[in-house]
Amino acid sequence: MAWVLEGLKEKERQYEVTVPGDKSIAHRAIMLASLAQGNTHITGIPDGADVFTTINVFRQLGIDIKQTDDELYIEGSIGEPNRPLDMGNSGTTARLTMGILAGTEGYFVLTGDESLRERPMKRVIDPLRLMGADIDGRANGALLPVGIRGRRLRGIEYEMPKASAQVKSALLLAGLQAEGTTIVHEKLKSRDHTERLLASFGVKLDVSGSSIAIKGSQVLKSPGKLEIPGDFSSAAFWIAVALTVPRSTIEIKNVGLNPSRIGLLTILKRMGAKLEIREHGNIFGEPVGDLLVSYSKLKGTEVEKEIIPSLIDELPILAVISAQAEGKTEVLGAEELRVKETDRIKSICNNLGKLGVDIVEQKDGFIVTGGRGLIGNTVSADGDHRMAIALAVASLNANGITTIKGAEIASVSYPDFKLKLDDFAKVNRNI
Ligand code: S3P
Numbered sequence: 222m223a224w225v226l227e228g229l230k231e232k233e234r235q236y237e238v239t240v241p242g243d244k245s246i247a248h249r250a251i252m253l254a255s256l257a258q259g260n261t262h263i264t265g266i267p268d269g270a271d272v273f274t275t276i277n278v279f280r281q282l283g284i285d286i287k288q289t290d291d292e293l294y295i296e297g298s299i300g301e302p303n304r305p306l307d308m309g310n311s312g313t314t315a316r317l318t319m320g321i322l323a324g325t326e327g328y329f330v331l332t333g334d335e336s337l338r339e340r341p342m343k344r345v346i347d348p349l350r351l352m353g354a355d356i357d358g359r360a361n362g363a364l365l366p367v368g369i370r371g372r373r374l375r376g377i378e379y380e381m382p383k384a385s386a387q388v389k390s391a392l393l394l395a396g397l398q399a400e401g402t403t404i405v406h407e408k409l410k411s412r413d414h415t416e417r418l419l420a421s422f423g424v425k426l427d428v429s430g431s432s433i434a435i436k437g438s439q440v441l442k443s444p445g446k447l448e449i450p451g452d453f454s455s456a457a458f459w460i461a462v463a464l465t466v467p468r469s470t471i472e473i474k475n476v477g478l479n480p481s482r483i484g485l486l487t488i489l490k491r492m493g494a495k496l497e498i499r500e501h502g503n504i505f506g507e508p509v510g511d512l513l514v515s516y517s518k519l520k521g522t523e524v525e526k527e528i529i530p531s532l533i534d535e536l537p538i539l540a541v542i543s544a545q546a547e548g549k550t551e552v553l554g555a556e557e558l559r560v561k562e563t564d565r566i567k568s569i570c571n572n573l574g575k576l577g578v579d580i581v582e583q584k585d586g587f588i589v590t591g592g593r594g595l596i597g598n599t600v601s602a603d604g605d606h607r608m609a610i611a612l613a614v615a616s617l618n619a620n621g622i623t624t625i626k627g628a629e630i631a632s633v634s635y636p637d638f639k640l641k642l643d644d645f646a647k648v649n650r651n652i
Contacts, residue, residue: 236463236645237472240456241267242291242449244634246414246477246507248275248313249390250447252321253422254295255284256397257441263293265449269606269634274309278318281306301327305366308333310562310606310633313387315365316345317415320391323354324398325371332366336562336604342367344382345391351377352395352403376401376437383557384530386411386481389433397424399437407431411530412481417506421447450477450509454607455635457485457535461614462645463514464494465545469649470515478508484531485539492519492546519546521591526554533557537611540569543589544578545618552586562605562633572600572612576619597621606633613642 242265252275254261266272268291276293280286283300286293299321308315308331315333319342322329332338338359346354346362352374358367376399379392389405393415396403408431416426416433422441427434456476463471478500489496495517500510521543524532529552532539536555543550558565570582575598579590597619602609609631616623631638 235470235472236648237474238459238641239474240451240459240476241269241635241637243267243414243452243477244269244271244454245313245386245412246418246449247272248311248317249414249418250449251275251279251286251293251295252317252394253418253441254293254443254447255279255282255297255299256321257422257443259443259445260294260296261443261447262445263295263447263449264291266291266293267449267452267634268636269632270309271311271314271633274307274311275314278306278308278314299325302329305330305332308337308365310334310337312337312340312562315342316387316391317394319345319349319356319367319369320394322369322371323349323352323356323395324374327371329369329371330366331369338365340364341560344385344388348377348379348388348392349395351379352392352399354395374399376403378404378406380406381408384409384411385557386413386415390415393419393426393433393435396435396437397439397441402434402436404432404434409527409530410481412479414479414507417479421505444505448504450504450507451475452634453477453479453482454534455638456512457538458610458614458635458638460485460489460496460512460514461538461542461611462617462642464489464517464519464542465614465618466649467516470513473512473514475509476512478510480508481531484528485535487528488522488524488532488539489519489542491522492542492550493517494519519591521546521548521550521589524550524552529555529557534607537565537569537607538614540573540580540587540589541611541615544573544580544591544593544595544615546591548591550589550591552588553583554585556585558586563603563608565605565608568601568603568605568608569611572603572608573615575600576615576623595619597623599624599626601625602627602630604630606630606635610635610638613639617646
């Protein structure tokens with residue numbers, strides 16, 4: 222009888238992960254299901270705090286949302302709440318909900334946590350006012366808290382001054398309830414989950430080039446069931462682990478591969494990354510697949526301005542990856558990073574600098590010269606989930622101990638990340 226034996230080494234170095242459901246899609250799925258006729262059963266809901274914020278807000282608006290593990294059952298219709306709505310740390314919840322409530326009968330007060338109350342809201346409030354919205358906020362409508370007296374809106378034609386899926390989505394959602402047609406023009410294309418999901422709810426949109434037109438007074442019909450693919454922005458951290466930890470190969474299963482989200486893959490391929498994309502389907506208009514990524518010798522690159530919207534949330538982790546690449550990586554034209562959950566340009570430069578990375582802050586980005594050895598140090602998540610996780614990945618390549626203060630903020634999008642990373646490290650140490 223023959224013995225059949227499998228080589229151990231290759232096997233042991235392989236690691237497989239699934240990531241939480243896509244946060245951007247989950248927010249939208251909950252919102253559209255709340256607006257739709259009929260019940261919606263959603264699977265693949267991520268367990269991060271941001272999505273829980275959206276669930277709570279829509280419950281307070283009178284929607285019946287039942288949750289078991291990563292599944293939601295949603296039905297009901299929106300009404301006036303008897304208390305202020307707390308948007309927590311979530312910019313997407315705040316801005317998209319404003320678009321919905323501007324055209325809904327009732328009075329609504331929106332607030333948020335310390336970080337969100339300092340993030341710009343004028344970018345949504347100004348165009349909503351052009352649609353006739355009765356909406357105002359602190360600092361002349363620039364900041365939360367915001368008060369909205371819902372009323373009948375009218376469609377507008379609006380040229381987006383900067384790429385923002387949150388602003389575009391707010392206007393499309395307001396446009397749904399407006400008289401006439403709302404047309405949004407984008408100079409640079411932002412993520413298009415709202416457009417794709419609206420189509421699943423039977424809404425007719427006219428998308429031509431960089432313009433989207435939506436007719437008002439359309440009725441949303443629940444598709445019955447919705448499935449959320451894995452979050453590419455969470456997968457990006459595992460891509461970085463695989464690329465920077467010598468000898469590792471990681472397979473990331475069932476990740477959303479919407480082209481408006483995966484600019485990072487284009488940049489990484491250009492840097493010489495060994496990565497295989499195995500697209501295997503499409504769920505509710507969103508392409509999905511597995512990613513196979515291996516440790517690679519990378520070289521620096523220039524990240525062009527046009528690609529920034531499709532990797533905006535991946536720039537902290539790209540900075541971490543660039544520190545392991547040979548030569549310079551330049552990210553410019555990314556001034557939006559200054560108004561995320563924290564000033565991410567400042568946070569990336571301060572924290573990576575403390576770990577010994579050669580990084581120079583620019584007004585609208587940063588320049589990393591890679592190849593230096595990293596040294597463990599005490600750094601800070603600065604109240605930003607993506608910073609906490611990006612710094613944890615950076616620490617894998619640092620000599621000695623890294624302490625990330627306030628790292629529990631990671632729970633905004635990926636509560637299990639540290640647990641998984643510990644498991645990955647354990648598996649690697651045993652090789
Ligand atoms: C998001 C859009 C982006 C992104 C954010 C999520 C969305 O923000 O950075 O994390 O779900 O629409 P902007 O709309 O401000 O670009």
